[in-house]
Amino acid sequence: MADRWLVVGLGNPGPRYAGNRHNVGQMVLDELARRVGTTFAAHKGSHGLALAAEGRLGTAPGGAPGPRVVLAKPTSYMNTSGGAVSALARYYDVAPENVVMVHDEMDIPFGDLKLKIGGGEGGHNGLRDTTKALGTKDYVRVRVGVGRPPGRMDPADYVLKDFSAAEKKELPFLLDDAADAVEMVLTQGLLAAQGKFHTKA
Numbered sequence: 001m002a003d004r005w006l007v008v009g010l011g012n013p014g015p016r017y018a019g020n021r022h023n024v025g026q027m028v029l030d031e032l033a034r035r036v037g038t039t040f041a042a043h044k045g046s047h048g049l050a051l052a053a054e055g056r057l058g059t060a061p062g063g064a065p066g067p068r069v070v071l072a073k074p075t076s077y078m079n080t081s082g083g084a085v086s087a088l089a090r091y092y093d094v095a096p097e098n099v100v101m102v103h104d105e106m107d108i109p110f111g112d113l114k115l116k117i118g119g120g121e122g123g124h125n126g127l128r129d130t131t132k133a134l135g136t137k138d139y140v141r142v143r144v145g146v147g148r149p150p151g152r153m154d155p156a157d158y159v160l161k162d163f164s165a166a167e168k169k170e171l172p173f174l175l176d177d178a179a180d181a182v183e184m185v186l187t188q189g190l191l192a193a194q195g196k197f198h199t200k201a
Contacts, residue, residue, distance in 0.1 A: 004068045005057075005186050007032065008050075008085050010103040010126040012160075021146040022159040024175075025071045025102040028144065031179040032057065033071050040073060045091030049084035050074050058183040066187050070094070080126035082107040082133025087099045089134065099139040100182055101130060106155060108145030110167055111174050112194055113197045115142050117190060140185060144178050 010022075010028030015022055033040060036055035050072045052161035058066030070092055075082035089099055097117065103126055108114055118138045121127035131137050149158030163171055177197065184193040 004070065004092055004094055005098045005100060006070045006072065006085070006088055006092060007057075007100045007102065007182055007186075008072045008074065008081070008088075008130075010078060010101060011073065012078050017160070019162040020160050020164060021104050022078060022148060024104045024144045024171060024178075025173050027171075028102045028142070028178040028182070029071050029073050031175050032069075032182060035179065035183070036069065036071065038071075040071070042075075043072070043088070046072070046074075046084045046087045049076055049087060049128055052088065058187045060187050066183070069186060080129055081126040082129035082131070085130050086133035096134050096136045096139045099134070100141045100185060101127060101139060102144065102178065102182060103127065104146045104159060105143035105148055106148055106159065108143055108147075110145050110147040111170055112145040113143065113174075113178055114145070114192050115140070115181060115185065115190060115197060117141070140190060141184070142178060144174065144182055 005028035009025035011026035012022060033053050036057055038053040038055045040053045053071045057069045060066055070088060071121055072088055074081045076084060079082045107122060117140050121131060149155055181193050181197040
């Protein structure tokens with residue numbers, strides 16, 4: 001089990017964007033902070049680019065306390081998230097493979113989750129900037145499905161809208177599952193988490 005992890009929830013800053021589909025990663029981080037029993041505050045190690053919280057998450061096999069974790073929400077806009085991620089990774093000496101990015105994913109139906117390490121960014125600007133800043137694609141992604149836009153709606157407009165009324169009823173369960181998936185990655189490893197949380201065909 002790694003000594004320390006950095007878990008980052010992607011989104012845009014401020015109340016205007018808080019409920020958007022694009023901010024589902026930060027919603028998951030709020031649930032994780034609740035589980036850790038901590039709150040977010042400005043972090044000097046991010047050079048003013050992130051809110052962060054620290055603690056231990058989950059329970060390791062055998063009942064020991066889970067690993068130390070830094071939870072972070074960039075305060076820059078989505079497409080410039082990498083600066084905060086790389087600054088915190090350097091500050092805490094966290095290797096890229098111990099960085100977990102939690103983000104929205106249009107190519108996955110709403111309510112579903114996928115987990116992977118490495119691979120492409122799928123047009124996701126927050127991931128693209130993170131890859132550039134870290135200098136590698138080899139970090140963990142917890143991909144939270146928000147589904148495709150209806151009809152001819154522009155994808156950029158779709159992710160910057162709040163979840164529908166029907167989706168909002170299911171959203172707490174999705175956030176809980178995504179938080180569980182992050183917890184399992186940290187305590188039991190990516191393969192175990194994929195085995196439990198990947199949506200089965």
